[in-house]
Amino acid sequence: MLFSVKNSRGCFKRAMQVSKRNWLCLILIFLLYLSLTNISQVTYKKNGSSVSYDKSLHSNWMFKISKNYDYIYLREWTEPTKVIVSVSSGRGENGTAFVPTSDEKPIMEKRLKEQHYNVLASEKMSLRRSLPDYRFPECRSLIYPKKLPTATVIIVVHNEIWATLLRTVWSIIDRSPRELIEEIIIVDDASTWTHLKQPLDDYAKTLPANIKIMRTENREGLIRARIKGANMAKGNILIFLDAHIECTEGWLQPILSRIAWDRSVVAVPLIDGISTENMGYQKFPLEINGLHWSLIFDWMPVPEREIIRTKHDRTAPLRTPTHIGCAFAMDREFFFEIGSYDEGMDIWGSENVELAWRTWMCGGSLEILPCSRVAHLFRSSTYSFDGNAEQIKTRNNNRLIEVWMDEFKNRIYAAYPRTKSVSPGDLTQRKNLRKQLNCKSFRWYLENIYPESAWFKEFINMGSIKNVAENKCLDAYTIKISQNLMTYSCHNVGGAQFFAFSTSGQIMTFRDPCVGIGSDKKSVVVVKCSETDKSQFWDYKQEEKWIVHRESNLCMTKHENRIIIDTCNPFDNKFKWELKSGA
Known part of the structure; x- marks a missing residue:
């Protein structure tokens, strides 16, 4: 007869109440309890010791299903036999x-x-x-x-x-x-x-x-x-x-x-x-x-x-x-x-x-x-479908952010303003699902699961940065690290012209790298975001419309076909920048 772990626990409890003369039965039931628990509460084991890091982020079990499988649903298994059927040329082997x-x-x-x-x-x-076999030796x-x-x-x-x-x-x-x-x-x-x-x-x-x-x-x-x-x-x-x-x-x-x-x-x-x-x-x-x-x-x-x-x-x-x-x-x-x-x-x-x-x-x-x-x-997609693929993907995105992102959804719309006009369709069922499951907020998700996210920061502006002198916008085009920033005709669709200016002084691009200074100590380039790199922090002077490099106290400006930092000049409009919200 097969016992579930739940049943074996009850049996063990009852067995504790029997007289000492039934010690043999007690031992047998105890051994059964241990074996079934060992089967049901499956985890990695190393050198005979259980290994667990399950400090749950959730206060209780909120699902209709049980947390563990009943013993009867588990199946014995053996290691697969290694089989290699190679072509005569040996191409691709290993x-x-x-x-x-x-x-x-x-x-x-x-x-x-x-x-x-x-x-x-x-x-x-x-x-x-x-x-x-690239597994770690410990595995x-x-x-x-x-x-x-x-x-x-x-x-x-x-x-x-x-x-x-x-x-x-x-x-x-x-x-x-x-x-x-x-x-x-x-x-x-x-x-x-x-x-x-x-x-x-x-x-x-x-x-x-x-x-x-x-x-x-x-x-x-x-x-x-x-x-x-x-x-x-x-x-x-x-x-x-x-x-x-x-x-x-x-x-x-x-x-x-x-x-x-x-x-x-x-x-x-x-x-x-x-x-x-x-x-x-x-x-x-x-x-x-x-x-x-x-x-x-x-x-x-x-x-x-x-x-x-x-x-x-x-x-x-x-x-x-x-x-x-x-x-x-x-x-x-x-x-x-x-x-x-x-x-x-x-x-x-x-x-x-x-x-x-x-x-x-x-x-x-x-x-x-x-x-x-x-x-x-990782090939380029060949997955075709009737309809405009970009429109469909945008609709998918909008369903995602409208149901789950709460107030943070405006940050996505700031990065891609035109996407907001695409209808996500009927969201009633998915919003009801979220209520039924008593789900936590997106802020909880950022605080507990993804604190590294750029969305978790506070920003003074999210949108484009326009140069006053030439009426063109700062553009990160390919987002390659060490790539120089340039200006380009403002298109107001976000993407490479989207910059999130944080209250801490970082300027983030649409693919998350930041705006910093190149190895020549002069060029404004794309850099990997780092909270400890002082060279990538800026201040915006609202009155002067200057973007000041905090470490050098120099201002961002347009020079020929690239963006650099130079001594701030109140009489040159190339040093002046307007922050335009994309939300």
């Missing part, structure tokens, strides 16, 4: 880059231009190529519970290259404990390529895994297609993967173990890269994800506060403000209880940020697991 022959170069370049990555390289490599010594919940892997496909898709599938099969993969669901979102029809069905039947293929009648887009896959799933945990990734050794166990310990965790593997130029495996550093003013995710160093919280342990889950969205996992019931995705969003874009904010603000957590590594092909 994640190496593809090197074309002279005969291959013309077709390679043609197809690279068409698909935005090296399709020929993908086709010349084994579908089951070997990959390097390889971790021991995971003998029983774990099962997973359904969901892959949305629209006109994906055969070799790239199947390499994704094979990497899951070959590097995952077979017992823990309940199924792999491929959602074909109205593909038009013939190899994704009957040939894919036939090939799937030959695979040593439970492969299910579902097809949408009409284009749904990534967001709604993922929901369709989730509705069909039977595994305890949903793992959403792009159709152009490769899983590495040991990628699955940390994910399942972490969620089994706490079902409100959204677990994200450490993302590595696959080169679009040659399909070579690229090791990425250990970082977490933040956001630009444009609401596009960005990599950011692990904050010191997080290093201290995890006691400098490189195996510990890291709290991250957001995530890229190409690979993540969460409990199936939790996914639906917390609102799945916003079905009012189209294609893709903003759905990853919306999920991250909703998770944090509504009682869950979003974590990067350093011991789980998945490589992603």
Whole structure:
């Protein structure tokens, strides 16, 4: 007979009340209690000791589902057998880059231009190529519970290259404990390529895994297609993967173990890269994800506060403000209880940020697991959809900020004034969801999860900076570090002409770098923001309309085709600047 942990605790309590003559029964029940607790309260273990950093940011468990899985839902597993099926040429093995022959170069370049990555390289490599193991040495010594919940892997496909898709599938099969993969669901979102029809069905039947293929009648887009896959799933945990990734050794166990310990965790593997130029495996550093003013995710160093919280342990889950969205996992019931995705969003874009904010603000957590590594092909998008793509993405963004950003939404509109005119559509359901879940404020999110965010600062102005003499605006155009600033005709649409002038004296650009001084001590350039770098602080003199460099006491001015600092001149309008609000 199988006991749940809840039942075993009750049994243990009753056993404590029996007479001393039943000491043997007591010991047996106590041992059962320990074993079941060890199974249910799954966590990383090192040298026999539990490792946990779960100082919750939330005061209580607010969900209908239980925090941990019942014992009966866990499944025993064994390590997958290492399988390497390489091509005779050995191309791509161990994640190496593809090197074309002279005969291959013309077709390679043609197809690279068409698909935005090296399709020929993908086709010349084994579908089951070997990959390097870039896990930290500490990760390889971790021991995971003998029983774990099962997973359904969901892959949305629209006109994906055969070799790239199947390499994704094979990497899951070959590097995952077979017992823990309940199924792999491929959602074909109205593909038009013939190899994704009957040939894919036939090939799937030959695979040593439970492969299910579902097809949408009409284009749904990534967001709604993922929901369709989730509705069909039977595994305890949903793992959403792009159709152009490769899983590495040991990628699955940390994910399942972490969620089994706490079902409100959204677990994200450490993302590595696959080169679009040659399909070579690229090791990425250990970082977490933040956001630009444009609401596009960005990599950011692990904050010191997080290093201290995890006691400098490189195996510990890291709290991250957001995530890229190409690979993540969460409990199936939790996914639906917390609102799945916003079905009012189209294609893709903003759905990853919306999920991250909703998770944090509504009682869950979003974590990067350093011991789980998945490589992603960062190609230019080929994901087509009816309608204007920019308009659709703007609408997605507006749905995100109108539901979740509270008063901070005006900061986004200041950076991109024209986006405010795009209707987000009906938000009633999503706003009601936020109320039902009793979610925290966006200010709470910034204070507790993302204090490094530029949005957490106070500003004297957010908008454009216009030079009085020539009636042109300061422009950061490419946002490359050390790049000189220039002036350009004011276009009033934000972007490269958006500058957020903080009360502390920093001037931030639309992609978060700041305005500072170049190595020549004269040129005004784009620099990496730093609170300790005195050379990037400024003051605005309202009466004189001067932007004064605090450290040198010189003024910003236009000189020929670049911006410099020079001795302030009250008689030269080139030294005068007007701050225009974009809100």
